[in-house]
Amino acid sequence: MKIAVLSGKGGTGKTLVSVNLAAAASESIYIDCDVEEPNGHLFFKPDDIVLEQIMVKVPVVDENKCNGCRTCSDFCKFNALAYINNKLIVFDEICHSCGGCVLFCPKGALSEKTKRIGQVEYGTSKNVTVITGRLNTGEASGIPIIKKLLHYVKNKNTITFIDSPPGSACSVMESVKDVDYCILVAEPTLFGVHNLTMVYDLVKLFHKPYGVVLNKCLEEENPAEKFCREKNIKILGKIPFDHELGMMNSNALIAVRNSKPYKVLFASLLQTVIGEVQHETIVNP
Amino acid sequence: MKLAMPVNDKSIEASISDTFGRTSYFLIYDTETQKSVFVDNSAANSQGGAGIKAAQIVVDHKAEALLTPQCGENAAKVLRPGNIKIYKTQYVSIKDNIAAFNKGELSLIEQIHSGFHAGHGEK
Amino acid sequence: MKQLLILSGKGGTGKTTLAGAFIKLAKAKAYADCDVDAPNLHLVMQQSGNPKQTDFYGLPKAVINSDQCTHCDLCRKNCRFNAISRVNNIYKVDVYSCEGCGVCEVLCPENAIVLKSVAAGKLMLYEDEAVFSTAQLKMGSGTSGLLVTEVKKQMNSAAPDIGFAVIDGSPGIGCPVIASLSGVDMVLIVAEPSVSGISDMERIVKTAQQFQTKIAVCINKYDTNLVNTGKIEEFCKKMNLPFVGKIPFDAEVVKAINKMLSIIDVDCISGRAAREVFSEVHKILFDES
Numbered sequence: 001m002k003i004a005v006l007s008g009k010g011g012t013g014k015t016l017v018s019v020n021l022a023a024a025a026s027e028s029i030y031i032d033c034d035v036e037e038p039n040g041h042l043f044f045k046p047d048d049i050v051l052e053q054i055m056v057k058v059p060v061v062d063e064n065k066c067n068g069c070r071t072c073s074d075f076c077k078f079n080a081l082a083y084i085n086n087k088l089i090v091f092d093e094i095c096h097s098c099g100g101c102v103l104f105c106p107k108g109a110l111s112e113k114t115k116r117i118g119q120v121e122y123g124t125s126k127n128v129t130v131i132t133g134r135l136n137t138g139e140a141s142g143i144p145i146i147k148k149l150l151h152y153v154k155n156k157n158t159i160t161f162i163d164s165p166p167g168s169a170c171s172v173m174e175s176v177k178d179v180d181y182c183i184l185v186a187e188p189t190l191f192g193v194h195n196l197t198m199v200y201d202l203v204k205l206f207h208k209p210y211g212v213v214l215n216k217c218l219e220e221e222n223p224a225e226k227f228c229r230e231k232n233i234k235i236l237g238k239i240p241f242d243h244e245l246g247m248m249n250s251n252a253l254i255a256v257r258n259s260k261p262y263k264v265l266f267a268s269l270l271q272t273v274i275g276e277v278q279h280e281t282i283v284n285p
Numbered sequence: 286m287k288l289a290m291p292v293n294d295k296s297i298e299a300s301i302s303d304t305f306g307r308t309s310y311f312l313i314y315d316t317e318t319q320k321s322v323f324v325d326n327s328a329a330n331s332q333g334g335a336g337i338k339a340a341q342i343v344v345d346h347k348a349e350a351l352l353t354p355q356c357g358e359n360a361a362k363v364l365r366p367g368n369i370k371i372y373k374t375q376y377v378s379i380k381d382n383i384a385a386f387n388k389g390e391l392s393l394i395e396q397i398h399s400g401f402h403a404g405h406g407e408k
Numbered sequence: 409m410k411q412l413l414i415l416s417g418k419g420g421t422g423k424t425t426l427a428g429a430f431i432k433l434a435k436a437k438a439y440a441d442c443d444v445d446a447p448n449l450h451l452v453m454q455q456s457g458n459p460k461q462t463d464f465y466g467l468p469k470a471v472i473n474s475d476q477c478t479h480c481d482l483c484r485k486n487c488r489f490n491a492i493s494r495v496n497n498i499y500k501v502d503v504y505s506c507e508g509c510g511v512c513e514v515l516c517p518e519n520a521i522v523l524k525s526v527a528a529g530k531l532m533l534y535e536d537e538a539v540f541s542t543a544q545l546k547m548g549s550g551t552s553g554l555l556v557t558e559v560k561k562q563m564n565s566a567a568p569d570i571g572f573a574v575i576d577g578s579p580g581i582g583c584p585v586i587a588s589l590s591g592v593d594m595v596l597i598v599a600e601p602s603v604s605g606i607s608d609m610e611r612i613v614k615t616a617q618q619f620q621t622k623i624a625v626c627i628n629k630y631d632t633n634l635v636n637t638g639k640i641e642e643f644c645k646k647m648n649l650p651f652v653g654k655i656p657f658d659a660e661v662v663k664a665i666n667k668m669l670s671i672i673d674v675d676c677i678s679g680r681a682a683r684e685v686f687s688e689v690h691k692i693l694f695d696e697s
Contacts, residue, residue, distance in 0.1 A: 009446040010579045011420010015604070036580050037418065037611070039604040073341070077467065077510050079334030082341045082363045089366070091359060094334040098488050098509030137581060137615065140333065166419050166579065167445035168547040173504050189665045191424065191448045198446065202547050218659075223666060243632075250602035250633040303564065303591060307557060332467045332508075332554050333583070355591075 001277055002153065002160045002179040006203070008195025010166040012187045013215035013239065016249060018163040019043045021273065022128045023256040024266040029160040031149050033175040035118060035133040035142035040163050042252045046123025046130040054133075054145050055114040056097040061088045065109035072101035072110060093138055118145050120152075126257075129158070146174045154178075159274075168198045176203070181277045182210040183236065188222040196224060200233070209280040211236040213269065236276065237269040288314045288386065289348035289369075291339075292379055295323040300377045305353045305360055306335035313346045314383060322346075336360035343369065352382050356394055409438065410693050411573045413592040415616065417608030419579035421600040422628040425661060427576040428452035428670040429682040430689070431538075436574050438567035441542040442556045442588040443578040444529065454668045455540060459532035464543065464555050466528030467508035470501045476520035483512035483521060504548045529555055531562055539567045553583035560588065572693075581608075581615050589615075594622040594693045596652070601627055601636035609640065613647065622692055623649055626685045630654035650692060653685035 005018040019040050022030040032040040059072075059081070066088055073081040073088070080095040081088060092115050102110040118135040133149045135142040142165075153160045164175040176182060182203045186196040196212070203210040211234040214224055218241050228235050239245070245262065248255050255262035291308030293300050302308035307329045313322045324346065328338035336356075340363035343351055350370045364371060372391040374382045385391050412430070416423045424441075427449060431439045441449035470491070472483070477499055484492040484499065491505035492512065501512075503526065513521045528549040534540040541563035543555050556578070567573060575592065578584045589595065595616045599609040609625070616623050625644050630637045637654060644651040658678035664671050671679040690696075 009419055009448070011418065011600075037604075037608050039418075039607070042603050042607065075510065075514070077332075077508055079328065079331055079338040082337050082344075084341070084344050084363055084367045087366060089362060091334060091337055091362070094337070094359070096507055096509060098507065098511050099486070100509055100511040100514070103486070103511065104514060137611070138586075140583070169445055169545065170504055170548055173548050187420075189662055190451050190668065191665060194448060194451060195446045198547060205547070218662065220663070220666075246632050250600075250605070250636060252603035304557075304561075307561070330465075330554075357590075 001181075001274070002162065003181045003183060003273060003277065004162040004164050004176045004179040005183045005185060006164045006172065006176065006199045007166055007185040008168065008198040009191065012192060013185045013213075014166065015039050015043070015163055016215065016239075016255075017183060017185050017213055018161040019254055020256045020262070020266040021270050022161045023254050024263065024270045025127065025159050027127050027158055029129045029131065029153055029156065029158050031153065031160060031162045032132045033146050033149055033162055033171070034165040035135040035145045035171070036165065038132045038134055041121065041123070041130060041132045043254050044123075044125035044128060044130045046121075046125045049121050049123040052120045052122070052148070053116050054118045054120060054148055056117050056144055057099065057112040058092045058095045058097060058115045059090055059101050059110045060113045061090065062109045062111070063087070065107045067107055069106060071104055071106060075100055075104055094140065096140060118142070120145065120148055142171050143174050146171060150175070150178060168202045172199075172202065173206070176206060176208060179208060181273070181280065182208045183273065184210055184212045185215055186212055186224040187216050188214060188218060188224050190223055193223045193227045196227060200231070209276070209284070211273070211276055213237050213239065215239045216241040234276070236272050237265075239265070286316050286349045287347055288316060288350050288352055288383065289343040289346065290314065290352045290374070290379060290382065291326070292323070297321050297379055299379055301352070301354060301374050301379060301382060303354060305356055306339045308339070311339075311342060311346070312379060313348060316387065334359060337363055340364050350386070352386060352391065353394070409567060409569050409571060409573050410594070411575060411592040412689065412693060413575045413577050413588055413595045414598060415577040415585060415588075415595055415612055416579060416598045416600070417581065417612035418600060418605050421598045421605060422655070423579070423598050424448045424452060424576050425665065425671060426598055426628065426655075426682060426685075427574055429672045429679065430686055431574045432670050432672045433683060433686045434572040434574065434690075436538060436572045437570070438539040438563055438573040439575065440540070440559050440563040440573070441576045442559055442584065443576060444543045444545045444555045444559065444584065445578065447542050447544055449576045450540070450542060451668055452665065452670050453540065455534055457534060457536060459534045462531040463527045464529040464531050464558060465525045466549055466554070468523040468525045469503050469506040469508050470510075470512050470521050471524045472499050472501055473520045473522070474498055476518045478518055480517060482515045482517070486511055486515055531555070531558055533562050533566060535566055539563055541566070553587035556584045556587040557590075560591070581611050585612070585615065589621070592621055594624065594689070596689055597623065597625045599625055599627050599640050601630055601633040601640060603636070606636060606640060606643075610643070613649065624652045624689060624692055625649050626652045627654040629657040631656045650688075652688035652692070653681065655681040655685065
C-alpha cells in the first residue's frame with residue numbers, strides 16, 4: 001500500500017502527517033521526496049545509515065576529435081555547451097543528460113562521464129524504514145533522485161508513506177505516479193484553500209483516490225473545511241491547532257512517540273486511511 | 286575595437302538593459318568606425334543557461350570588451366577564455382557608457398555572481 | 409527603486425503575510441509575487457480588477473504525428489526520460505515527463521516528431537495605484553526560474569523608478585529562488601524557530617550570500633520555541649548577519665488572512681512587531697545608521 005501526502009504550499013503539515021502516520025503503523029516505510037529540503041529525517045533521526053550516490057551522465061569532449069562544427073551546441077536546448085577559442089566548454093550543472101550531443105556529434109568526439117547530483121540515505125528508526133532523498137544545491141532537477149526513491153519500494157508490501165515536495169510541479173507528479181492513495185493536507189486559511197485546489201486538480205488528473213486531512217484547526221469556520229464539503233471531498237480527519245503539538249514539532253519530536261493523545265489520534269487516522277485504500281481496491285480494482 | 290552591450294532597444298539612443306543573459310538585444314559597437322550593429326538575443330527565452338548562450342553571441346560577434354551592469358558565473362566562464370574584458374556600466378544611456386569607456390573611466394567588474402544553475406557543491 | 413526580497417527557505421513561515429504588511433507600511437508602488445507555484449500575495453492585497461494577462465510558454469514538448477509514424481521505436485529507445493510510450497503500436501509522448509530535449513525530433517526518420525510550445529502558465533500585471541506583478545505556473549510544469557524572471561521583468565518595466573518594491577519570494581533554495589535573487593538590493597529572511605526551520609534557514613543564507621546583497625534575518629512566531637529562537641539569534645551573531653526583530657505567534661493572523669486583510673490593517677501584536685521589523689529593514693535598505 002503506497003500513500004502519498006501532498007499539500008499545495010509548504011508549512012501545512014505534510015511532514016507532520018506522513019511522519020506520524022508512518023510511526024503509528026506497526027511496520028512502515030517513510031520516503032522523503034522533498035529532495036530540495038528533506039525534513040523527515042530530522043524527526044526520525046534514523047540509525048544504520050547507508051548512503052547511495054545518485055549519478056547522471058554529462059558529456060565530455062575529446063579535443064583531438066573535435067573540429068568545432070558546433071552541431072552539439074546548436075542542438076542543445078539547455079545551453080549547456082559553448083564553443084570558445086577552439087574549445088568546447090561543457091556546463092555540467094545545466095546539462096539535462098538527454099544524450100543528444102553525444103548521439104549527434106559527427107566526429108564521435110563526445111562521450112559521457114557520470115556526475116553526482118545528490119544521494120539517497122537509507123536508515124531505520126524503530127518500526128520505520130526511513131529513506132531520504134537529497135539534491136545538491138544548484139542542481140537542475142531532483143527527478144532522478146525521486147525515481148530512485150520510488151524504485152526502492154516498487155515491489156515492497158509494507159505500508160509506505162511518501163512525503164511529497166510542496167506545490168504541483170513535475171517533481172510532485174513524479175512522486176505520486178504509482179501510489180494507491182493521496183492524502184491532501186490543508187490549513188484553515190484562504191491561502192490553504194487556494195493551494196489545496198491545485199493539488200486537488202493534480203490528483204484528479206492522475207485519477208488517484210484522495211482524501212483531505214485538515215490541520216491546525218481552530219474553532220472558527222474553516223474555509224478549507226467549507227471547500228471540502230462543497231466539493232464533496234472526504235475529510236479523513238482533523239488535527240487541532242495545539243500549542244503542545246507545535247512545540248513538539250518545533251523540537252523535531254514525533255508526536256506519536258511522545259504523546260498519548262496524539263498516538264491515539266494518528267492511530268485512528270491511520271485506520272481511516274487504510275479503510276479508504278482497501279475500499280478503493282474493492283471498488284476500483 | 287568592438288564593444289558589446291546588452292540594450293533595451295535597437296537604437297543608439299536607447300538604455301542599457303538590467304540583465305545580460307536575458308536582454309532583448311545586444312549592441313555591437315565599433316569604436317573605430319563608430320558603426321552600430323544590433324543583434325537579437327536568442328538566449329532571452331531560454332529556460333536556463335541564458336548567460337551561456339548570450340555570451341556565445343558576444344564571442345561570435347568578435348567583441349573584445351563587454352559593457353554590462355552585472356555578469357553571472359556561467360557567462361563569465363564563456364567570456365574569459367575568449368579574452369573578453371568585462372566592464373561595469375555606470376550610466377543608463379548607451380552613449381554615456383561609450384563615452385566613459387573611451388575616456389578610460391569604466392572599471393572592470395569585480396564580483397561575478399553565481400548562475401541560476403551554478404553547482405555550489407554538496408551540502 | 410530599491411528592491412526588497414523576502415525569502416524563507418521553508419514554506420509556511422509567514423513570508424507572504426509579512427510581505428503584505430511591508431507593502432502597506434512602505435506604501436510600495438510596486439510589488440511582485442515570485443512564488444509562481446503557489447502565489448498567495450493577491451489574497452492579502454485584495455487584488456481585484458482585471459490584470460493584463462500574458463501566456464507564458466515553457467520549454468516546448470515533443471508531439472508525435474501518428475499518421476507519419478512507422479513504429480521504428482528509435483524515439484522510445486533513445487528517450488532518457490522515459491517520456492515515450494507505445495500502446496497498441498501507437499506512440500505517445502507524456503507531456504509531464506518530456507523535458508523538451510529534442511533528441512526524438514532529430515532521430516525520427518519520418519520527421520513525425522515536432523517540438524511544440526506549450527502554455528506553461530500565465531503572467532498577470534495589475535496596474536492601478538501600484539504595480540503588482542504575479543504569475544501562476546500551470547500544474548506539472550518544470551523549473552519556474554524563467555517565469556520568476558518574467559515576473560520581475562514585468563514589474564520593473566511597469567513600475568516607476570522611485571521608492572520601494574517588495575518581492576514575495578518562493579520557498580526552497582532552487583532555481584526559482586536564485587532567479588528572484590538577481591538584481592535585488594536586500595534580502596530579508598523569515599525564519600521559523602523549529603529544527604526544520606533552522607535547517608532551511610541556514611541553507612537559504614548560504615545561497616543568498618553568493619549574491620552579495622544585504623541580508624537580514626527576522627523570526628516569526630518566535631515565542632513558539634524560545635530555545636530555538638535563541639539559537640537563530642546566536643547564528644546571526646556568528647555569521648555577522650543583522651537580526652532585525654522577532655514577531656510573536658498571533659491567533660489574530662489567521663482571522664486577518666481569512667478576511668483578506670493584512671496584519672497592519674487590524675490592531676494586533678504581530679502587526680505591531682512587524683512595524684518594528686519594517687523600520688529596521690528600512691534603515692538597512694536605505695543605509696541610514
